[in-house]
Amino acid sequence: MKSKKRLAASILKTSPKKIKFAVDALEDVKKAITRSDLRGLIAVKKIVKSKSNEQSRGRARKIASQKRKGRQKGRGSKKGTKNSVVSRKEKWMTRVRVQRDFLKELRDKKLVTSKNYQMLYNKVKGGYFRNKRHIKLYLTEYRLVEDKKEKK
16 A cells, blocks of 8 residues: 555655545555556545645734734844844944034034044044034034134
């Protein structure tokens, strides 16, 4: 019977584990010798290939639809580190670019001297400032911004 199962599996192009013989047709299966005999039994449904147990996607679809609405996105459902979405380097680059652009804007408007600009630029490079607002606070605290009224 083992060899018959193997032959039937090769005919149906599946695993021998998935081949089922009809209980009332066991005698016919025993008598079957050739591949054509087995093909005949397959045709009359005495040898059947069982369905594969596939995983249902219903629950997955439900969760996906919830996530599209913005649900189930809390801390508990996140995988990976806090830097896995936006890396440390990316965060650094965006922060530094914003700060440098702000300094260039100040220099172009002649609100900061070139000496102070260089000093601030180096502080940005060293990671001294947290953000653009921090630079503004620093400028007011140390009175580095030159008023246009004074120059007249």
